[in-house]
Amino acid sequence: MSGRRGRRPGRSDTRSDILSAARDAFAEHGYDRATVRDIATRAGVDAAMVHHWFGTKERLFQAAVDVPFDPQELLLDGAPDDVARLGEHVVRTLLRAWDSPRGRVALALLRSATSSERAARMLREFVLARVVRPTVARSEPDPHRAAWRGALMASQLAGLVVVRYVLRVEPLAGAPAETVVGAVGPTIQGYLTGPLPGAVDEDARSAGNVEISTERHVAP
């Protein structure tokens, strides 16, 4: 009730115009390459207006995809200095978020992401930029190997979410969080700091060949 008092008519249209433009921009360019300036232009407003309504690009993204929490904040909160314990910390943090009431909101977001191509791309860009890359950066300096470690970690985490929360496969669905941390933590640890197969480095060399690289990365 009192929240409506300060708003003039038309303002909430501006806000929803900005959100709509942001969804387009994030889906088209990804989280990293989308700019507040471009989003403002699409929405037909000044960039200052975007900052006024949403503060940072991160907050704008969270509003655009309706993320109920900042995953990076959760991830780095209490992260161990010891890189050898990073794997179990990542799994524990993921489960804490998904086991909470906020997990239900995240589940709805995930469902929309798998049924819509645009939502899938937004989710991917956000998770990569705000969860995967900052985590991998703690242990892997080489960019090519970091990309591999990030994608592999994402595959195990995504699958854990799907099997525990979407498909509800037992005993993973009903097990206490710490049991799951003990079972999946070592896999994440291995992807973050363990050996990668030789073919991954071969792949880095062939990625230097622009033709192969382009052909490979074009979506069907």
Added chain:
Amino acid sequence: MSGRRGRRPGRSDTRSDILSAARDAFAEHGYDRATVRDIATRAGVDAAMVHHWFGTKERLFQAAVDVPFDPQELLLDGAPDDVARLGEHVVRTLLRAWDSPRGRVALALLRSATSSERAARMLREFVLARVVRPTVARSEPDPHRAAWRGALMASQLAGLVVVRYVLRVEPLAGAPAETVVGAVGPTIQGYLTGPLPGAVDEDARSAGNVEISTERHVAP
């Protein structure tokens, strides 16, 4: 054209009635507990009619969920006698199916499974019964540990599919299949034959307590 000649009007309604009843039964009871007799009753036909149209329960399920191939057949085709190489075989088989044109049909099925609760339950039951359990049975005799190994394997395989084919995260999306086999195969192998954390066996003991077990396995 010639396929229509032998059909009398009304028969194709029977077929679609059976498929509809099968979808209900599989979603409600799961693949293992659903019976052809029950499906026939739901469809208002004789069980012999179901066998006439679809042969086995497996074929009926495949028709009901429109699965374009039998995953178990793919999985066991060329499976190594050496259990130590089972992990990479599972990943290689999964990628061969998804990288083929049939993968596009499977992708559509997966999308419907994450957006619909009923489709999700059907998919889960099918994958568990026809892919996960037969694979795990090759290396793990203990039922409780087999359930854990199966769920963990399913989590990595599901996540690989999501990240490579749905979200298309690079470099996993564009990498050659054998590079992915080298990177993910050891994880699957670990889940199939490696050590499980002690908490998994603790979990088995507490599952003997019916009250805890019931509470844990009830869906919200």
